[in-house]
């Protein structure tokens with residue numbers, strides 16, 4: 001055997017660089033389902049099922065294409081617990097001259113592969129991941145000499161370089177780079193109206209086998225598989241993309257940040273797991289969205305807003321991850337050490353917004369960006385939860401969770417644990433923000449306008465407690481100074497009341513008021 005070509009669970013692309021010189025007469029593909037990848041964080045059943053079902057479908061395609069394959073199944077008799085142990089065992093058995101892999105998406109996995117190669121005394125060829133628009137080297141060049149890294153500048157460079165939504169004269173289409181100001185509306189009182197149904201793919205035999213396996217092997221893991229309908233093949237991902245462009249993209253912009261109880265899908269794309277598992281290429285997604293604008297099928301603010309998420313945010317967080325790791329994982333700028341509340345794993349809380357956001361997360365392996373950032377993320381930050389615990393939760397629960405995307409979003413954007421490398425200020429807000437963007441507060445026993453008292457909204461209490469606890473560093477941030485100034489208007493009794501209630505929230509002994 002010449003090369004053993006490693007294909008990880010999030011590298012399901014037949015055209016990836018690892019296959020560049022693939023010769024079926026001399027090379028073979030290696031894939032492995034190992035329990036360790038579902039257990040190093042307590043992966044939800046939906047997340048594990050998306051990965052395993054997609055891997056098995058990809059393996060079948062490899063076999064159809066007559067590419068020799070060594071595939072270790074989770075329920076195989078001799079399958080090891082970790083990727084590294086499985087690879088080491090197979091290297092001993094198959095004796096390849098070398099290992100080939102496309103750049104893994106996680107630092108831990110890259111290091112583990114390197115160790116196996118070193119131990120076995122064979123070379124490991126780590127190849128560039130062409131899936132992304134930018135390279136890590138490009139991002140490193142962009143960030144050189146900058147103390148903070150703002151997405152907006154990077155995004156503009158990407159727009160120009162890849163000629164996306166640009167005029168022939170090199171100007172942004174419509175005259176503006178960013179239409180975010182148009183994209184922050186709440187839904188009208190009567191609700192979001194008729195939301196197009198999500199793209200559903202009923203589990204075929206392979207997926208049903210995976211579902212049964214996950215139910216049996218990870219019975220005590222969080223979440224349920226009843227609603228499982230994610231795309232697990234490239235063909236399905238392309239179908240989901242077409243449906244999104246047709247039915248959702250035109251409505252994507254305006255209410256992108258809005259939330260509605262019991263409506264998890266709204267006008268979002270639900271394409272992140274397919275892109276992150278590399279079944280869908282971001283270039284085809286961006287091109288399809290731009291074509292919809294040029295064909296007058298979707299308005300510019302919606303299309304620009306959507307493209308920014310992919311060409312901007314998605315590329316940018318990957319750049320942050322690879323230029324900041326491994327130290328990034330250790331950052332904890334505000335020295336937050338509280339444990340994550342247990343209800344994050346059950347949804348069992350009286351707070352209506354958290355109940356709904358965690359509920360859809362466990363049921364579907366999905367919640368949209370604002371639910372992640374301004375509900376679950378915000379509460380953890382205000383409570384003072386250890387960023388590592390928050391990270392372990394986000395990496396475990398979503399079908400799109402891969403560390404290069406998850407860690408900067410969690411630690412940098414949502415928790416401000418990098419002290420401002422990614423964001424210019426913490427996303428700190430009271431319950432009034434949630435009240436503005438959703439009707440949750442109307443059915444909640446708490447009152448978003450109150451910071452103390454039995455029915456005070458926990459977000460609002462904790463927001464003030466957060467400002468009090470971190471007054472000094474926040475006052476030095478000019479984007480926070482106005483917010484912090486309000487602390488000086490509180491009298492001692494108010495401060496004591498806020499702090500006592502915040503401590504009680506941390507202990508979890510707040511009684512639910514009667515509505």
Ligand code: FAD
Nearest residue numbers: 268269270271272309313314369373400401402405406409
């Ligand atoms: P849409 O809202 O329709 O957006 C379109 C696409 O843009 C997404 O599919 C995604 O590929 C990309 N995108 C949007 N926002 C971001 C962002 N901030 N960073 C990177 N890509 C983005 N995204 C992940 O892919 N994996 C994660 O593990 C992940 N963890 C997150 C953790 C936290 C705390 C937060 C606040 C956000 C996280 N995100 C993550 C970003 C974002 O919430 C999801 O990409 C998005 O909700 C996926 O749903 P969608 O496909 O319907 O996205």
Ligand code: SF4
Nearest residue numbers: 351353431441444457
């Ligand atoms: Fe959430 Fe507070 Fe509103 Fe209740 S009152 S839904 S806890 S923001």
